[in-house]
Amino acid sequence: MRIRIVGAGAMGRGIAQWAASAGHTVELGDVRAEAVTDAVESVVSMLDRAVAKGRMSAAGRDATVARLVPLADPWGAGPDVELVIEAVREDLETKAEVFGKLERALPSSAVFATNTSSLSVTRIAAALQDPSRLAGLHFFNPVPLMRIVEVVPGAATRPAIPALLTELVEGCGHRAVTVADTPGFLVNHAGRGLVTEALALLEESVAGPADIDRIARDVLGLRMGPFELMDLTGLDVTAAVIDSIWQGFRCEDRLRPSYLTPNRVVAGLHGRKTGQGWYAYGDGAEGPAPEPAVNGDGDRPVFLAASGSGETAPYVESLAGALEAAGVRVERGGGPSADALVLVPVWGTTVSGAIRAGGLPAERTVGVEVLPAAGR
Ligand SMILES: NC(=O)c1ccc[n+]([C@@H]2O[C@H](COP(=O)([O-])OP(=O)(O)OC[C@H]3O[C@@H](n4cnc5c(N)ncnc54)[C@H](O)[C@@H]3O)[C@@H](O)[C@H]2O)c1
Structure with a gap:
C-alpha cells in the first residue's frame, strides 16, 4: 500500500517506521521541512539500532529506508496514494484544514485516517466534501513498541473502512480494536483515572511527581508513572487531550483539567521533546531524587x-x-x-x-x- 503520513513529529515518524518496516511505501510530509529531515534521521537511527541488536538484517534496514519517501510538499499530487494518516497537532481547525487540502490533492479513492487522541472523528470528517472516507486510527507512543491501535469509525464512515484499517494494522503486526467515537475513545478516557487524578494529587499537595510515579510503578505495577508518561507523550499533547475530553463530556467535574498545566505548556515544559518537563532530560540532567533511606529506630516496638x-x-x-x-x-x-x-x-x-x-x-x-x- 502507498501511505501518505502528514505530520512528522513524534507520532508521524513512529507510524512511518512501523508501516515501512512492514513493507508499505510511506510518503512523509510536514509544514516544517526540518521535521521531515529529522523524522527520516530518527527512523534510520532506530533501524540501525535494530540491526545492531540483531533484530533486523542490514538488507532489511536498507529496503525499509528505501520505502520512505520524504515530501517537500505535503499537499502535492499523489495519484497512487491509497491511505493518508494524519498526525498533526491536536487541534480541530488544523486537522480540518489539512484534510481539506489533501482532499483537493489526492484521488477520491484515498482513505483518510486521523491519529487524533481525543477530538471527535465525526467532527473532523464533517469538514470534508466526502465525510464517509475518514476514520480514526489511534496509535500509541512509541508506535513500533505499543502494539495496540484503536480503529474509530465516525458517524458517517463507510463500513468498509474500519475493516480495511483493521487489516492494515494486523498485517503490520499490531492489534486493532474498534471503539466508538466518544471523547478520548477507550484508552485515553480510561487514562484520565491515572493522569488527571495524578495532577489533582499534585494540586492538593498529597505528594510530588517522583513519589506519585514511584507509587504507580511499585504498587500499581505500571511500567511508568503518570508524570513520566506525560513527559513521554508531551504535556502540550496531554493538555490538549485533557481539555478535549473534558469538553467532550460536557465539563463533567471528574474530568476537570488541572490549573497546573496551561502555564507549563506556555513555558515549553513539554517533557522529553523540549528537554524539561516534570523531569529534566539530556546531558547532565539529574534524575529524580532517590527515595530517602529508612533510618528509623529499629528497637522501637x-x-x-x-x-x-x-x-x-x-x-x-x-x-x-x-x-x-x-x-x-x-x-x-x-x-x-x-x-x-x-x-x-x-x-x-x-x-x-x-x-x-x-x-x-x-x-x-x-x-x-x-x-x-x-x-x-
Ligand atoms: N504524543 C503521543 O503520545 C500521541 C499518542 C497518540 C496520538 N497522538 C496524536 O498524534 C498527533 C500528533 O502528535 P505528536 O505527539 O506527534 O505531535 P508533535 O508535536 O510531535 O508533531 C506534530 C507535527 O505536526 C506538524 N504540523 C503542525 N501543523 C501542521 C499542518 N497544518 N500541516 C502539516 N503538519 C503540521 C508539526 O510541524 C509537527 O512536526 C496529535 O493529534 C496527538 O494528539 C499523540
Whole structure:
C-alpha cells in the first residue's frame, strides 16, 4: 500500500517506521521541512539500532529506508496514494484544514485516517466534501513498541473502512480494536483515572511527581508513572487531550483539567521533546531524587491498632506477620506501651479520625493503607 503520513513529529515518524518496516511505501510530509529531515534521521537511527541488536538484517534496514519517501510538499499530487494518516497537532481547525487540502490533492479513492487522541472523528470528517472516507486510527507512543491501535469509525464512515484499517494494522503486526467515537475513545478516557487524578494529587499537595510515579510503578505495577508518561507523550499533547475530553463530556467535574498545566505548556515544559518537563532530560540532567533511606529506630516496638473496621482485620494480621518477619517487635493487646510506634490501618477514614476514634497517641501514630487488591 502507498501511505501518505502528514505530520512528522513524534507520532508521524513512529507510524512511518512501523508501516515501512512492514513493507508499505510511506510518503512523509510536514509544514516544517526540518521535521521531515529529522523524522527520516530518527527512523534510520532506530533501524540501525535494530540491526545492531540483531533484530533486523542490514538488507532489511536498507529496503525499509528505501520505502520512505520524504515530501517537500505535503499537499502535492499523489495519484497512487491509497491511505493518508494524519498526525498533526491536536487541534480541530488544523486537522480540518489539512484534510481539506489533501482532499483537493489526492484521488477520491484515498482513505483518510486521523491519529487524533481525543477530538471527535465525526467532527473532523464533517469538514470534508466526502465525510464517509475518514476514520480514526489511534496509535500509541512509541508506535513500533505499543502494539495496540484503536480503529474509530465516525458517524458517517463507510463500513468498509474500519475493516480495511483493521487489516492494515494486523498485517503490520499490531492489534486493532474498534471503539466508538466518544471523547478520548477507550484508552485515553480510561487514562484520565491515572493522569488527571495524578495532577489533582499534585494540586492538593498529597505528594510530588517522583513519589506519585514511584507509587504507580511499585504498587500499581505500571511500567511508568503518570508524570513520566506525560513527559513521554508531551504535556502540550496531554493538555490538549485533557481539555478535549473534558469538553467532550460536557465539563463533567471528574474530568476537570488541572490549573497546573496551561502555564507549563506556555513555558515549553513539554517533557522529553523540549528537554524539561516534570523531569529534566539530556546531558547532565539529574534524575529524580532517590527515595530517602529508612533510618528509623529499629528497637522501637510497634503497636498495631484496630481501625474499627472489621474488614481490615485480616490485613492487620498479615501486616503483623510481615513486620515480625522483618524482625520488628509487634505489641498486641489493649493499648500501646509508652514508647511504641502506633500503626493504624485506615480504610475509608482519615488518620486523625482513626486516632480520635481509638483514643490513640497522636504524636506517635501513623496511618497505613491496606491494599488488598495489590496484595500489599
Ligand atoms: N504524543 C503521543 O503520545 C500521541 C499518542 C497518540 C496520538 N497522538 C496524536 O498524534 C498527533 C500528533 O502528535 P505528536 O505527539 O506527534 O505531535 P508533535 O508535536 O510531535 O508533531 C506534530 C507535527 O505536526 C506538524 N504540523 C503542525 N501543523 C501542521 C499542518 N497544518 N500541516 C502539516 N503538519 C503540521 C508539526 O510541524 C509537527 O512536526 C496529535 O493529534 C496527538 O494528539 C499523540
